[in-house]
Amino acid sequence: MPTIDLTLLTDFYQLTMIQGYYKLNQKDQVVVFDLFYRSNPHGSSFSIAAGLEQAIQYIKDINFTDDDIDYLRSQHIFKEDFLEYLKSFTFTGDIYAVPEGTVVFPNEPLVKVIAPLREAQLIETALLNIINHQSLIATKAARVKWAAEDDIVLEFGLRRAQGPDAGIYGARAAVIGGCSATSNVLAGQLFDIPVKGTHAHSWVMSFPDELTAFREYAKLYPMNCLLLVDTYDTLRKGVPNAIKVFQELKEKGIKPKFYGIRLDSGDLSYLSKKARKMLDEAGFTDAIISASSDLDEYLIRDLKLQGSKITLWGVGTNLITSKGNPSFGGVYKLSAKYVDGAFEPKLKISENPDKITNPGNKKIVRIYDKETGKIKADLIALQHEVIHENQSLLLFDPNATWKHMRLQPGSFIARELLVPIFKNGTCIYDCPSTFDIKQYCNKELTTLWDESRRLTNPQTVYVDLSEELYDLKHTLMKQYKSMQ
Amino acid sequence: MPTIDLTLLTDFYQLTMIQGYYKLNQKDQVVVFDLFYRSNPHGSSFSIAAGLEQAIQYIKDINFTDDDIDYLRSQHIFKEDFLEYLKSFTFTGDIYAVPEGTVVFPNEPLVKVIAPLREAQLIETALLNIINHQSLIATKAARVKWAAEDDIVLEFGLRRAQGPDAGIYGARAAVIGGCSATSNVLAGQLFDIPVKGTHAHSWVMSFPDELTAFREYAKLYPMNCLLLVDTYDTLRKGVPNAIKVFQELKEKGIKPKFYGIRLDSGDLSYLSKKARKMLDEAGFTDAIISASSDLDEYLIRDLKLQGSKITLWGVGTNLITSKGNPSFGGVYKLSAKYVDGAFEPKLKISENPDKITNPGNKKIVRIYDKETGKIKADLIALQHEVIHENQSLLLFDPNATWKHMRLQPGSFIARELLVPIFKNGTCIYDCPSTFDIKQYCNKELTTLWDESRRLTNPQTVYVDLSEELYDLKHTLMKQYKSMQ
Structure with a gap:
């Protein structure tokens, strides 16, 4: 499947800076x-890391075409050399990243890029x-699924997503975080994730009456x-007509694998309880009640x-746009320069x-309690440091160092989170399937x-x-201070 | 430029319904x-209508490839016929739409699709x-630009946009609504809109000190x-170093077309006033102060x-994600069926x-006050109705009919907003350039x-x-009521 060329998907200042580094020969x-x-x-x-597979693809595909070069030339700011x-630009560096679906916390490097400055800058x-x-x-x-407990959550947001990609990659991320399926057919095709959906109001309105619409659908x-x-x-x-159709199926000896009703307006608590009673009384105790x-x-x-x-639960707009907090910050x-080895x-x-x-x-070392398997804390350490599980380990809050604990x-158990990608x-990393990432994420949670999973004011x-x-x-902070 | 095939960018239920319409021969x-x-x-x-050009492109490009068909077959719900x-599916209907950049209001059809049910449903x-x-x-x-008055607003949100498309098409829409340029190079290339940007903190940090970094940039x-x-x-x-560099340029007889400083943290009111004073005292009264x-x-x-x-003003996250209201509802x-002519x-x-x-x-008729050119009201009317400017016109609130006025x-002046597209x-519509849409939108506003432009509690x-x-x-409402 052809994808749009994302080579120029960058901020203009990256290119002005890179030309600077090039001119200054900081190759x-x-x-x-x-x-x-x-x-x-x-x-x-916590958050769930996601998007690595597409980030890798983007880096692999970087290629300044003649059209791209012509376009940049037309800005009258870039020199011919x-x-x-740029025509021969490729990424030559190393990348380490936390695998997709991993539970992560603030200040941890989710991705670490070690590369010539101009390359590191282009991909930012x-x-x-x-x-x-x-x-x-x-x-x-992950939050929505937590609220839904053992119920199934479906991603239904494509029509309200912020453009096609937001719908496509949003569906992928939603499945990683906890949704069982999406309504988005293209996402289903691209990522081999289950797609679901039955019918809309327009189906019902296109027939002379609701019962006929339901009958035709059931047929x-x-x-x-x-x-x-x-x-x-x-x-x-609605519910009486649905029951009538379920009865007709039953009379014909048809036993649906999956059947029930969907509520899309009104008070979902009240309506679902009333509908449950009506379905149960008609003998359809296994009919599902879904809402959206x-x-x-x-x-x-x-x-x-x-x-x-x-x-x-079919969750649309509020999930696909992350309403209430529509950006991840x-x-x-820059954390280091490689100088003299x-x-x-x-x-x-x-x-x-x-x-x-x-x-x-740096690296991230996750410390698990051996008995429970739960996360005790994460430790950001320098790359050369080794955490020995058979030695004691001092943990302390970097902002309140008197808060400490010795394990x-x-x-x-200590686990390093960053794995080599490039x-x-x-690229030396095999991206798992979306389904495998989802399973892994589920275990991570x-x-x-x-x-720490509570929706409001969780434990840090x-x-x-x-x-x-x-x-x-x-x-270093003291050094900077003394320079002022 | 190749774009991703969006034929399957639809909800699964559209396809289950369309198979239904096909089977029932509602062709x-x-x-x-x-x-x-x-x-x-x-x-x-008000809102600004946008996205029509990409919607048209999507409809033109609909094409179920063999891969798409194989994928759908793998769902075990679609019949071979x-x-x-689907293999030969094309859109055969008519579409009318409000031109991009038009000021629009709730309940008005921004797009009207007249087509066979299954086609109208697929593209929804x-x-x-x-x-x-x-x-x-x-x-x-448009809101951000209104707040900025005659200042320039730049779109800087790519890194926090909800995926690549949200950055690309978001930049296009931001320029239509009032931004002068974007930092997004790919959007610049695709839509021929100005791109802007200078340097980041990493530029400064990559040099031994700030003054050197500024000097090299100015060079x-x-x-x-x-x-x-x-x-x-x-x-x-920061500001003293910048002034030093501006002085050095001056001494060399270099007169920049565009120069100044950018603030990216701290209290922007306080810092900008202090910096203005410092720049003015150094003789750089035309140096620009920008913020982001x-x-x-x-x-x-x-x-x-x-x-x-x-x-x-460089506006990023809050614009590109429409923070506070990240979806447009x-x-x-379905508003009519074509039956017996x-x-x-x-x-x-x-x-x-x-x-x-x-x-x-239906159609939308916009009523302008002849003297001021301002919008008096919009009228949603049936397609066959004609509004005569030389006759009196009764306007009344459909929810409070006692609120009325006779023009x-x-x-x-009466203007019909919907224009023929397909x-x-x-397609019988020539899409204007993004720049022309921007100019038109500016006039519309x-x-x-x-x-009615006030940011809070504006006049309806x-x-x-x-x-x-x-x-x-x-x-019709009475008929439905009597059917119950």
């Missing part, structure tokens, strides 16, 4: 950039765009017969608390202490305590710095 | 669908996706020298009220009076009273029904 200045974020969307205690250089914008978007939607989906799809019952009057017409009206994690939670009888910051750590100072970056070539040897410009999961990184950061 | 059932929305985003009194039919989801997205961003951009781009001054300390280092930190229409308005000295409803009006009933649709094959003959499946612009449409709607 071989290898640097480290971290892609990380500072706070979770929706007040969550630089344009010539598209990397951020892709990973910000999919991580946002996967995180929202066509007897095995998969979910009827939308709110076109005219849910309880007085302006749902999000909060409404689903409240409806379940009120004993609503819905067990299948991923940033991309070693990484020289760099720091971005800010008036706001939370915005001071973590310097150096006993053998009481924890080596010298070659079980490593969080329930207290601690992201600490290793002692060595903490000391390095503070030494 | 020739021509229907009318209206694409409209029920309320403006962000409490605005239906799949065969993608039409909504494309037009919802671009109208949302164009509307947000490379002396004519277009906007320096980002907040990497270390805006007022103590979490801006939206409200913050820009407040900064201007406080006398900030910013005249160039466009819907697509005439349109038989259809109505969708709802418990909520605002959600009852307007029946019939005198010759006091108003005729018998052939001048037809609104300032009271009335959308009335013609007497004939009003009567038809109420007759």
